Amino acid sequence: MDSSSTSAVLRPVERHIVAVLRDLDGANRRELAELTGLPRTSVTAAVASLIARGLLTESDDAAGARGPGRPAPTVRIDLTGRTVVAVELGRNRQLVTLVGFDGHILGTADIQLDLTQPFEATAAGLAAVADTVSCASGRASAMVISVAMPFRQGAGAPPIPMYAPGEAPFRRPRYPRPSWLLTDPSAALTETLGIPVAIENDVNLAALGEAGHGAARGAHTAVYLSVVPGFGAGIVIGGRLFRGAGGIAGELAHISVREDGDLCLCGNRGCLTTARRNGPSLVDDIATAFGRTISLDEVITLAADGDVTVRRWLTDLGRTMAQPLIGFVTMLNPDLLLVDSGLGPAAAPVVDGLRDTIERRTSPMTHHGLEIRPGRLTNTAIPAGAAVLAAQRHVDRLARPGPARTHGEKV
Numbered sequence: 408m409d410s411s412s413t414s415a416v417l418r419p420v421e422r423h424i425v426a427v428l429r430d431l432d433g434a435n436r437r438e439l440a441e442l443t444g445l446p447r448t449s450v451t452a453a454v455a456s457l458i459a460r461g462l463l464t465e466s467d468d469a470a471g472a473r474g475p476g477r478p479a480p481t482v483r484i485d486l487t488g489r490t491v492v493a494v495e496l497g498r499n500r501q502l503v504t505l506v507g508f509d510g511h512i513l514g515t516a517d518i519q520l521d522l523t524q525p526f527e528a529t530a531a532g533l534a535a536v537a538d539t540v541s542c543a544s545g546r547a548s549a550m551v552i553s554v555a556m557p558f559r560q561g562a563g564a565p566p567i568p569m570y571a572p573g574e575a576p577f578r579r580p581r582y583p584r585p586s587w588l589l590t591d592p593s594a595a596l597t598e599t600l601g602i603p604v605a606i607e608n609d610v611n612l613a614a615l616g617e618a619g620h621g622a623a624r625g626a627h628t629a630v631y632l633s634v635v636p637g638f639g640a641g642i643v644i645g646g647r648l649f650r651g652a653g654g655i656a657g658e659l660a661h662i663s664v665r666e667d668g669d670l671c672l673c674g675n676r677g678c679l680t681t682a683r684r685n686g687p688s689l690v691d692d693i694a695t696a697f698g699r700t701i702s703l704d705e706v707i708t709l710a711a712d713g714d715v716t717v718r719r720w721l722t723d724l725g726r727t728m729a730q731p732l733i734g735f736v737t738m739l740n741p742d743l744l745l746v747d748s749g750l751g752p753a754a755a756p757v758v759d760g761l762r763d764t765i766e767r768r769t770s771p772m773t774h775h776g777l778e779i780r781p782g783r784l785t786n787t788a789i790p791a792g793a794a795v796l797a798a799q800r801h802v803d804r805l806a807r808p809g810p811a812r813t814h815g816e817k818v
């Protein structure tokens with residue numbers, strides 16, 4: 408699929424057509440001529456060239472069936488046969504998933520990478536992972552690495568202020584940041600692996616996955632709220648991730664909800680993540696109430712069975728999470744808040760708590776159009792998001808000036 412034909416420089420007319428198709432679910436040649444302002448003959452020639460090079464595809468489907476007569480073929484960007492290696496470097500588990508650019512999951516496996524190793528060893532480990540999952544279905548077109556920390560494109564993971572080198576931290580982070588992520592290694596990894604590599608925050612990917620293939624499809628402005636293993640938010644506007652000027656938009660865990668609350672590792676006080684005083688994770692917090700260890704699966708089962716204590720705790724959790732969102736939803740005016748799909752049936756009480764507080768503390772014009780519901784992609788939101796991101800980056804590369812190279816570029 409990544410043949411030499413795709414490494415050719417696209418002509419301006421061709422780039423223009425790709426750029427128009429980037430945001431459409433297909434268009435016929437007449438529509439392309441209208442949308443680009445190009446002569447029909449130029450569009451026809453450019454489309455033929457792009458189809459011949461495997462970059463566009465056409466079909467006689469309903470999208471082109473407008474008006475009387477034979478429907479005009481619909482032209483789309485060709486993503487068939489392209490796959491992405493989604494590497495999830497979670498806090499408690501590492502996974503690799505091979506997924507088609509269309510979001511179809513082709514296979515998944517546990518992996519074990521030692522993230523404390525220097526960059527060279529990590530890059531070699533990632534290359535081995537890519538080779539392992541790619542061999543069964545041909546070479547993957549891209550890799551997306553999901554990390555459970557804020558990550559700035561082009562800069563890396565921001566340092567934790569209270570844990571600066573040479574300082575004695577008052578509380579060590581549970582998940583220290585690997586040194587190779589303190590700068591953005593994606594360009595070097597792209598060079599090493601020979602396919603475009605992107606690194607993205609896990610909650611951002613989950614948000615993008617739900618927007619592309621899950622419960623947020625069709626939403627204009629969707630906010631995905633992560634609860635497990637930590638608080639976070641991913642914002643998708645018009646199908647694209649919104650990362651903010653510094654790339655860390657959506658750091659819900661570090662919005663202060665208590666002016667006199669505990670100091671946080673981030674340097675703030677009373678952060679949402681410190682507001683739960685009984686333990687560092689959701690399950691630890693509920694375990695305190697039960698007086699014994701309890702697994703997330705058990706919490707989900709108890710919530711589904713209507714356990715009053717668990718459901719009450721989850722509803723209160725939703726109310727606490729709503730506090731930093733009150734001003735946010737008024738300013739951003741989203742049409743959808745999605746609650747962590749990993750919670751399964753335990754998401755419903757969280758949704759109730761969120762809705763209760765947001766409806767009580769925002770104006771009707773803000774919350775009338777706002778839907779709040781659980782996510783749908785229970786275990787696959789992150790790989791689905793990796794597929795969306797890889798496909799978007801592929802098309803963006805085609806549409807921008809210069810060689811539309813498929814690897815070895817600065818990304």
Ligand SMILES: [Zn+2]
Pocket residue numbers: 660661662671672673674675676678680
């Ligand atoms: Zn904080």
